[in-house]
Amino acid sequence: MRNNDFNDVVQNRHSVRHFDKSVKIPRSEFKEMFEETITAPSGCNLQGWHFEVADTPETIAKVKKYMLRFNDPQMDSCAAVVQVFADVYAYKKYRENWTKEYETGNITKEKLDEVLRTFLPSYENGTYYSCAIDSIRSCSLAAMQFMLVARNHGYDTNPIAGYDESKIARTFNLEPKRYLPVMAIVIGKSNETEETRAKTTRYPAESVYHFAE
Amino acid sequence: MRNNDFNDVVQNRHSVRHFDKSVKIPRSEFKEMFEETITAPSGCNLQGWHFEVADTPETIAKVKKYMLRFNDPQMDSCAAVVQVFADVYAYKKYRENWTKEYETGNITKEKLDEVLRTFLPSYENGTYYSCAIDSIRSCSLAAMQFMLVARNHGYDTNPIAGYDESKIARTFNLEPKRYLPVMAIVIGKSNETEETRAKTTRYPAESVYHFAE
Numbered sequence: 001m002r003n004n005d006f007n008d009v010v011q012n013r014h015s016v017r018h019f020d021k022s023v024k025i026p027r028s029e030f031k032e033m034f035e036e037t038i039t040a041p042s043g044c045n046l047q048g049w050h051f052e053v054a055d056t057p058e059t060i061a062k063v064k065k066y067m068l069r070f071n072d073p074q075m076d077s078c079a080a081v082v083q084v085f086a087d088v089y090a091y092k093k094y095r096e097n098w099t100k101e102y103e104t105g106n107i108t109k110e111k112l113d114e115v116l117r118t119f120l121p122s123y124e125n126g127t128y129y130s131c132a133i134d135s136i137r138s139c140s141l142a143a144m145q146f147m148l149v150a151r152n153h154g155y156d157t158n159p160i161a162g163y164d165e166s167k168i169a170r171t172f173n174l175e176p177k178r179y180l181p182v183m184a185i186v187i188g189k190s191n192e193t194e195e196t197r198a199k200t201t202r203y204p205a206e207s208v209y210h211f212a213e
Numbered sequence: 214m215r216n217n218d219f220n221d222v223v224q225n226r227h228s229v230r231h232f233d234k235s236v237k238i239p240r241s242e243f244k245e246m247f248e249e250t251i252t253a254p255s256g257c258n259l260q261g262w263h264f265e266v267a268d269t270p271e272t273i274a275k276v277k278k279y280m281l282r283f284n285d286p287q288m289d290s291c292a293a294v295v296q297v298f299a300d301v302y303a304y305k306k307y308r309e310n311w312t313k314e315y316e317t318g319n320i321t322k323e324k325l326d327e328v329l330r331t332f333l334p335s336y337e338n339g340t341y342y343s344c345a346i347d348s349i350r351s352c353s354l355a356a357m358q359f360m361l362v363a364r365n366h367g368y369d370t371n372p373i374a375g376y377d378e379s380k381i382a383r384t385f386n387l388e389p390k391r392y393l394p395v396m397a398i399v400i401g402k403s404n405e406t407e408e409t410r411a412k413t414t415r416y417p418a419e420s421v422y423h424f425a426e
Contacts, residue, residue: 006219006365010358011252027424035418039224040357043374045413051422059425070331083425106412118283119375129342133349134374137395140353141372144253145223148361152219159354161256161347162332172425182350199319200258205248209264211240212272212296212385 001154009151016156018196019077019188025055025155030080033149040145042138044119045097048090049139050179051146052172055080062171063184066163071186074158079188083172084143085179086135091123132180139182146185156190159183214367222364229369231409232290232401238268238368243293246362253358255351257332258310261303262352263392264359265385268293275384276397279376284399287371292401296385297356298392299348304336345393352395359398369403372396 003009030053042048054063063083064075075081095116102112123131147157161183169176216222243266255261267276276296277288288294308329315325336344360370374396382389 002220004219006217006222006361007215009219010361010365011249013252013254015254030422030424031418034422036224038415038418038421039226041226041228041360041372045415047416047421049421052425053422054425056425062425068331070327101413104414106414111411114283118281122375133346136346137349137353137374140350141357144354144357145361147254148219148223148358152223159254161350162335172423198324200314201317201319202251202258203260205244205251208251208260208262209243209247209266210385211243212265212267212269212275 003152003154009148013147013151013156014200015158015198016188016190016192017074017158017198018191018193019074019079019156019186020191021077023079023189025079025187027055029153030055033146033153036149036152037142037146040142042141043134044091044094044115046090046094046135046138048087048135049142050085050087050174052083052085052174053080054083066167066171067160067184068163071160074160074186077188077191078186079155082146082185082187083168084139084182084185085169085172085174086132086139086182087179088128088132088135089178090135091120091131094120094123136180136182143183143185150187154189155187156192158186160186216365216367222361226360226364226369227413228371228411229401229403229405230287230371230411231404231406232287232292232369233404234290236292236402238292238400240268242366243268246359246366249362249365250355250359253355255354256347257304257307257328259303259307259348259351261300261348262355263298263300263387265296265298265387266293267296279380279384280373280397281376284373287373287399290401290404291399292368295359295398295400296381297352297395297398298382298385298387299345299352299395300392301341301345301348302391303348304333304344307333307336349393349395356396356398363400367402368400369405371399373399
């Protein structure tokens with residue numbers, strides 16, 4: 001069932017909006033997928049990601065409430081929605097985490113002193129905005145890896161933003177100032193046909209990179 | 214040379230900070246890697262990513278100037294640095310891009326009207342901050358895909374943030390209000406040994422996801 005063909009997994013990923021309603025995803029498989037997702041990198045390894053999984057008709061209905069009607073086809077056929085949150089206060093565990101890496105023998109005392117001296121102040125003296133950006137960026141790295149891991153497991157996804165962000169944390173009983181919604185990822189078994197599949201084009205690669213001079 | 218083993222590419226990725234100095238990456242291969250990177254999704258397919266590639270001693274030296282000394286080992290041994298920028302004004306091509314998708318036959322007139330009515334106003338009436346977040350998020354998705362594509366090509370990477378962001382766009386002659394630095398990705402052929410390799414641990418998966426109730 002696992003698709004281990006890197007090129008196929010990555011290059012044939014596209015946003016799927018029509019799923020096979022009969023397919024559910026076992027919770028044990030979600031655990032596997034998250035284990036395989038969180039090897040993604042994050043700023044200073046702060047791992048400020050939190051995933052809320054709506055995988056029952058009741059919880060999916062709660063998510064649907066804050067979605068735009070544009071997304072009804074996905075919401076009405078998916079197996080689950082993974083709402084990705086950025087923990088803006090992830091940096092509060094900075095000292096504890098890196099001290100543990102030193103105690104485990106993963107880094108030297110010199111490295112520990114260096115990271116505490118170099119990076120911790122940039123969080124502690126940073127603005128709410130800069131801490132939010134840092135966490136959103138790391139969560140997006142994990143979100144991309146999750147979408148690919150999902151395909152490795154035989155599922156497809158559609159990342160969704162553009163909903164009213166103000167009510168989302170509360171939907172999951174999370175503190176809204178601490179947990180910012182990054183994106184929702186709809187997941188399920190694709191039921192897409194050539195006809196229903198949305199096709200999108202990309203700018204030519206040459207227009208998006210440049211060799212510095 | 215290509216490693217098509219999905220599990221190996223994704224699960225054995227880690228930040229590499231020591232590279233084989235003798236290995237350069239052909240510019241034609243950068244083109245391939247970017248072609249394989251930009252199939253990543255982006256908010257409303259706006260593709261607000263711009264990659265500046267420093268792959269000469271002179272341009273790498275320019276990047277090194279705004280990096281923290283912490284990153285010297287990578288900077289002194291890598292084949293190149295890809296500085297990822299978020300184009301905050303990517304949405305200005307919204308109408309043009311989606312009209313083209315309609316004209317190409319990729320979407321119906323109804324879908325075109327729907328996306329123009331639903332999402333375009335959220336950008337046009339959005340704040341600078343909300344447009345920046347949207348673009349940074351999409352760029353981070355592409356950044357993750359780039360790091361995995363790099364491994365598929367036999368290279369390794371290290372994503373870097375935490376530098377003085379104010380001077381970076383100017384280093385590449387880009388307009389600083391429009392182009393925000395997302396992260397720098399150092400790339401090269403790994404020369405890491407068990408001894409030099411930084412090991413990091415992750416929180417247990419169970420602590421980062423939750424089934425909504």
